[in-house]
Amino acid sequence: MDTIPTPKYDRDKQVMAKMFSDYYKQMLDYLILQLQFNPTDPKVIREKDIMRQINFWLKELNTGMAKEIEKLIKKVFKDGQAYHLLSVKEAKTWEKAVSSASFNKLQRGKVEALIADTYEDILLATHHTSNSIKKVVRDTTAKVARINSLQNRGYKDMAKQLEKELTKQGLSKTIVKDGFVGITDRAGRKWDLATYSKMVVTTKTNQAFIEGVRHESEETGFDLAVISHHGAEDACSNWEGMVISLSGKTEGYITYKQARDTNEIFHPNCEHTVHSIRSLDMLHPDEIAEHKQKMKAIGDVDSRKYVRKKKK
Known part of the structure; x- marks a missing residue:
């Protein structure tokens, strides 16, 4: 059987990937600026102010993702319908298949449910990320307090080790590894927000396409x-x-x-x-x-x- 190539959505996914990349850089730079330890000019780490700004950016990210997810799921579902019509030769061209695809109340409800499920997964991941970053901020505050305590007690080598962890390079590794965690699976593996969200979008995109095929098959009887x-x-x-x-x-x-x-x-x-x-x-x-x-x-x-x- 000569199969028709399935549509690709690389460009749509690249838009979302860039969105994550931009926000990651913004948050990483901000966190390093606020948390980096300078022994000659120590500063107070204001957790509430830091998290207020981080949560503002995460909310903006959620809003941007919501728009892209809705647009993509609707398009993919419609493509699935058109793909079915072409596959069973109920339409001769892609344009005709797209225009012939039905879209009743049942199908609209299915699309809305797919959009809601996808966005809910992303919201859960950003919520976990917020909590993970909050823990990094608190741990950093504790390390700074410990540095001051060790220095006062004469444990300079131990203090130096902690200072190393709070350099730009050290903080960068910690924030990426322990802060940008969207989800931890049952096997204990950490998925950063971008990687987890990419998996969710890929999964739901494929599911939306197949649901489009399935619902149009109901209409045509094949x-x-x-x-x-x-x-x-x-x-x-x-x-x-x-x-x-x-x-x-x-x-x-x-x-x-x-x-x-x-x-x-x-x-x-x-x-x-x-x-x-x-x-x-x-x-x-x-x-x-x-x-x-x-x-x-x-x-x-x-x-x-x-x-x-x-x-x-």
């Missing part, structure tokens, strides 16, 4: 789709080329929801998408054979989900 190939080396490879039912209306096929529930495919940061087909007749015999082979490797555990059969 329920089958093929999972895309990307040469994956993880568990996703087990699903590439498999034909699934987008809504569950076609018996004998694993549904999109069941596949997603396995966490092997359509997981966070997953780039796999789907290509709609009218029927298996649209596929090359080799593609049908691949689908059947992949199906054999899947075992029905119960009525809720599928898992891979264990090798003997």
Whole structure:
């Protein structure tokens, strides 16, 4: 089957990446200016004033991200609808597909929910970042107090070590490593705000595209789709080329929801998408054979989900 290339959204993501980069630099420079220790000219660290400014910038970042997220999710969902119409040959050109795509109350609600979920994840990350920066500020204040105490007690070498941590270079490492933390996952790995937000946007963008495909498939009555190939080396490879039912209306096929529930495919940061087909007749015999082979490797555990059969 000759598949139509899926749209790319690199430019949209670059806009968001630059937004994060600009705010990161602004906050980093400000924090170093406020926290850097100068033994010949010590200054009072005013935590409330510092956090007021940091939270102001984080709020501005949230507002800018909200606008970009809303614009991107709406566009991607619409592209998914158009992509379905082209794939099943209900439209001959991209322009015709976009203009023919439906947009009813149900679809509008789905788009709004995707936008809200994406923005909520970003808000959670910026909230964690604010708390992480606040801790860095407090730790720095404690280190400055300890330096003064050590110097008064004659522990100059220990004081020098702390002073080293509060130089521009030392503070920069600390702020980036411990301050710009958007989330800490279950494995204890720290995701900085920009990296975590990029993952969220990538995941939700892909999800919005597939939801656009799924909702338009409901309108046209073509329920089958093929999972895309990307040469994956993880568990996703087990699903590439498999034909699934987008809504569950076609018996004998694993549904999109069941596949997603396995966490092997359509997981966070997953780039796999789907290509709609009218029927298996649209596929090359080799593609049908691949689908059947992949199906054999899947075992029905119960009525809720599928898992891979264990090798003997």
